[in-house]
Amino acid sequence: MTPTLLGRWQTRLLLMETVGLVITLLFCGGFFGNEENAIFFWLLQYIVVFGLGWDYLYIQIQNFRWDQDWPAALQWLAALWEGLFLILLREVAAIELPGTEDWDSGLFIVHYSFVWIAIFITSQSLMRLIFPRWRFRGGQWL
Secondary structure, rough: OOOOOHHHHHHHHHHHHHHHHHHHHOOOOOOOHHHHHHHHHHHHHHHHHHHHHHHHHHHHOOOOOOOOOOOOOHHHHHHHHHHHHHHHHHHHHOOOOOOOOOOOOHHHHHHHHHHHHHHHHHHHHHHHHHHHHHHHHHOOOO
């Protein structure tokens, strides 16, 4: 599949706000988790917001590839970069994003890993079953 920018945005929003949210709920102890776990909901939304910007950059990079696609290996590198970006933002640049006062890098890495692996598996399997034309529309499911 060769994703379009709109397809990337739609897929990111759908998967992060469904699969990512379910994993975050499980990670935080369900709907009735304590307020300290709210940081993971904030982090999930920061990943979504920053990711929308990264998707624009990924489309530009994708245009330099001879087949203009975005294979799974590049998805893994993008995921690594997006997680590392938040860690660098928080740890190195010391920028405290609202809602992330109780930051713990180790817990963030575990949470982000679970969310991203679940999203990757869903995008490679379930999305193709639920939205059969998704692959042929550049990732657009609407």
